[in-house]
Amino acid sequence: MRLYYKTVRGIVRAVDDVDLNVEPGEAVGVVGESGCGKTSMANAIIKMLPSNVALYDGRIILDGLNIVELPEDEVRRKVRWRQISIVFQGAMNVLNPVIKVGHQVAEPLIIHAEMDRDEAYKIAMEKMKLVGLHEEVFNRYPHELSGGMKQRVVIAMALVMNPKIVILDEPTSALDVSIQAQIMNLLKKLKRELNISMIFITHDIALASDISDKIAVMYAGQVVEIGSAEQVLLSPKHPYTQKLLKATPKLTGEEKPEFIPGTPPDLVNPPSGCRFHPRCTYVMDICREKEPGRFEPEKSQRVMCWLYGGENE
Ligand code: SF4
Numbered sequence: 001m002r003l004y005y006k007t008v009r010g011i012v013r014a015v016d017d018v019d020l021n022v023e024p025g026e027a028v029g030v031v032g033e034s035g036c037g038k039t040s041m042a043n044a045i046i047k048m049l050p051s052n053v054a055l056y057d058g059r060i061i062l063d064g065l066n067i068v069e070l071p072e073d074e075v076r077r078k079v080r081w082r083q084i085s086i087v088f089q090g091a092m093n094v095l096n097p098v099i100k101v102g103h104q105v106a107e108p109l110i111i112h113a114e115m116d117r118d119e120a121y122k123i124a125m126e127k128m129k130l131v132g133l134h135e136e137v138f139n140r141y142p143h144e145l146s147g148g149m150k151q152r153v154v155i156a157m158a159l160v161m162n163p164k165i166v167i168l169d170e171p172t173s174a175l176d177v178s179i180q181a182q183i184m185n186l187l188k189k190l191k192r193e194l195n196i197s198m199i200f201i202t203h204d205i206a207l208a209s210d211i212s213d214k215i216a217v218m219y220a221g222q223v224v225e226i227g228s229a230e231q232v233l234l235s236p237k238h239p240y241t242q243k244l245l246k247a248t249p250k251l252t253g254e255e256k257p258e259f260i261p262g263t264p265p266d267l268v269n270p271p272s273g274c275r276f277h278p279r280c281t282y283v284m285d286i287c288r289e290k291e292p293g294r295f296e297p298e299k300s301q302r303v304m305c306w307l308y309g310g311e312n313e
Contacts, residue, residue: 001058001068003037003044010268011054014040016221019294020199022165027191027198029208029229031244032218033264038201039089041218042167045199046086047075062164081108085158086167090174092150095142101153102128102138108160127156132186148179152186159190165197172207184210206248209233217241220265220275227301237303239280274306282307 003015014037022028030038043049045060047067060067062083067075088094095104106124109115115123125138131152142150151171158166168187172180188211191198202208208215208229215232217225217240225238236242246258262279265271271278277287286306294302295309 001041001044001060002055003040003049003053004055005040005050006052006054007268012267013221013270014267015044017058018218018221018223020216020223020226022197022199024164024197025191025195026213027200027211029205029212029215030199030201030218031203031205031208031215033260034203035264035267036218037221037267038203038218039169040221042086042169042199042201045167046080046084047072048080048086076112081112081161081163083163084165084167085161085163087154087158087169087171089169091154092147092174095150095153097142099141100139101142101145101150105138105153105157105160108157113161124156124160127160128153130159130190131156146179147175148182151175151179151183155183155186155190159194159196163196165199167199167201169201170203171200173202173204180207187211204248205233205244217244220270221267222275222304224276224304225302227298231298231301235298235301237297237301237308238276238305239282239307240276243279274304 001015001018005012005014018041020028030041032038044056049056056068058068062079067079070079095101102121102124105128106120109120109123110117125135128138129135133149133152133156137145137149145153172183175183187198190196191211200208200211212229214226215229216223217232217238219240225232225236225241232241236245243260247260249257260279265275273289274287274292277283280287284306292304292306293309294304296302297308
């Protein structure tokens with residue numbers, strides 16, 4: 001899948017040939033620095049695109065339908081909220097301040113499923129209970145709720161049409177650490193009990209490790225490494241993944257976190273060859289000239305790096 005934007009500086013290659021597979025009931029963590037294309041990828045999957053799109057192509061297959069080619073009204077009728085829903089980054093801060101939260105949770109059912117209000121309210125109430133909110137919260141306004149409660153409301157809204165996949169874009173980044181832990185426990189419970197698939201987007205690889213069965217590491221609009229959480233966390237192959245893990249503070253031991261040298265690349269003019277080459281300590285001549293292929297150093301662990309195959313072998 002590819003998603004490029006038109007800007008005054010030129011074409012931004014936000015998502016560039018990303019290949020991701022999400023199995024039923026599986027949580028895939030998508031990690032990487034800010035601006036690496038994580039959120040653009042989420043928008044591409046649910047086909048919520050800004051007006052300055054320059055290119056949106058490839059295949060996003062769900063139950064045999066290619067979302068990329070589906071007309072907007074069909075995406076609205078068949079896919080968005082019903083099959084794939086999303087919790088946007090900072091969504092809890094954009095709850096409508098003058099509408100009771102219960103009604104906001106029920107709104108997708110009233111608007112998209114054309115359900116009558118009583119029935120929609122009943123389902124919304126069930127979902128709110130499912131995410132740990134008390135019945136009386138239904139009739140409160142957003143300003144009467146704590147940050148953690150608002151995030152639960154937004155998660156209930158994402159679940160209200162029983163989607164198969166929920167995309168969570170930095171769902172805990174605006175919360176303090178103790179509330180963050182509660183929301184992570186809630187997400188793990190929902191995954192277990194509802195058997196839904198999740199795409200969990202975060203800049204924090206440690207947080208991703210808490211819920212993910214599989215981890216995809218994004219750099220400069222590309223997935224540079226993907227594998228089981230165990231493979232990526234315990235045996236990272238791509239030099240960027242290794243740096244990300246070394247930059248994560250450890251609770252035990254003497255090891256100090258390291259910085260990743262350099263700055264993230266400009267997606268209007270990404271570096272030639274391997275996009276990580278200006279920051280990579282293992283850089284070779286081929287890395288500057290040719291984009292690496294996707295190699296499989298271990299079964300189901302895929303890496304975009306010349307250290308693991310191709311002309312470097
Ligand atoms: Fe480093 Fe080369 Fe691998 Fe890129 S392809 S990560 S520059 S070794």
